[in-house]
Amino acid sequence: MKIPKRIASAVINSLKGGVVPRTGLPYITVGREKEIEALLRDVEIIADGGASFRFIVGKYGSGKSFMLQTIRSHVMDRNFVVVDADLSPERRLQGSKGQGLATYKELIRNMSTKTRPDGGALTLILDRWISNIQLETASETGLPDSSPDFTKAVEKRIFAVINELSEMVHGFDFSKLLTMYYRASMSADDESKNKVVKWFRGEYTTKTEAKAELGVNIIITDDDWYEYIKLFAAFLKRAGYNGMLVLIDELVNIYKIPNSITRQYNYEKILTMYNDTLQGKASHLGIIMSGTPQCIEDTRRGVYSYEALRSRLADSRFSSGELTDMMAPVIHLVPLTYEEMLVLIEKLADIHSQLYDYQQKITQDEMIAFIQTEFGRIGADSHITPREVIRDFIGVLDISLQNPSRPVSEIIGTVASESAPNAEDSDINEEFAEFEI
Helix, strand or coil, X not given: CCCCHHHHHHHHHHHHCCCCCXXXXXXXXXXXXXXXXXXXXXXHHHHCCCEEEEEEECCCCCCHHHHHXXXXXXXXXXXXXXXXXXXXXXXXXXXXXXXXXXXXXXXXXXXXXXXXXXXXXXXXXXXXXXXXXXXXXXXXXXXXXXXXXXXXXXXXXXXXXXXXXXXXXXXXXXXXXXXXXXXXXXXXXXXXXXXXXXXXXXXXXXXXXXXXXXXXXXXXXXXXXXXXXXXXXXXHHHCCCCCEEEEEEXXXXXXXXXXXXXXXXXXXXXXXXXXXXXXXXXXXXXXEEEECHHHHHCCCCCHHHCHXXXXXXXXCCCCECCECXXXXXXXXXXXXXXXXXXXXXXXXXHHHHHHXXXXXXXXXXXXHHHHHHHHCCCCHHHHCCHHHHHHHHHHHHHXXXXXXXXXXXXXXXXXXXXXXXXXXXXXXXXXXXXXXX
């Protein structure tokens, strides 16, 4: 497996720091085939004009963020636009002090496409939309772009798109801003283009300011930002993309809100989004939110404390153990198997050796010994997460690299001797006894 050093560096350093890399995920993806397949089926529905809403639920470090980033990479390759944001005390779904708008701003700031995967793609998308319409018009009419008739034909196409959007909530103003952007683009008026982009990003704080600079008497607010997400999804389809995927992580920050009424307002916003996607009020739009089991299932403070959501999202009583329902709105991440963890650390060892230009010396037996040590700890079966295992393994590789005279087995054995498990405490040895590569 050959991997560019810049990607190898991003992967190793991100994982060492306990965060998910935004690049290089295909090199380290192990397991989760069922989950990825289920979410990609949703993507096909979105591309056909539908909408979807999913929750990904798992413990801290279990791979929720990894799943979001993996799906992000997949859908960008399928000509989707992706926006993502982590919730925080300053970013919520609903708020009275700009917290909802702050989430919208973060989503638009992180707007990404295959050609602009690191965010900031809004201007690129708008320019591409205009350019594509010009190319289509030139191809169909055969007119030179300097012809007045060509300009009229382009405007006719532009206004056809705009008229379709005008029928949606806030669509008239959204369309008016698109028209302004087109005309500013045709006249090479960069200042006006920047003002329109500023409005789309939700950066106007008062209607007076927006009226003075753009002539529109409306701004994006805490209360209506989600309506503009739906408008963007509809527009992006007409701009040549297959749809829009919204990724929202760290739902636990809603769970942590101390005021119960404020929490309920946020859960009410989730219910609105959920109902819109399932009832056909949104199109070409997918929403995935992730959180811990507690922030979803706690009936006192979590998502399930809002009865309308609990009744829609609770698992079927026939879904348990191995009989998981990947078509349900809530996907629970099950722990990776020992074998999957072994394959993962093999990949990491390969990437690590390429990054630092050394001949890999850790053997498969030593990797198995590492996994046995990690999962042999008391309580590991229910508490250890992939994040911890990955960070520990990269630590072993780093120490081995800096101490070439010390055998890897000795480095692993140092920890193993401190917390050697009783043979009766774990069945991991039995599972590996029959495991072969």
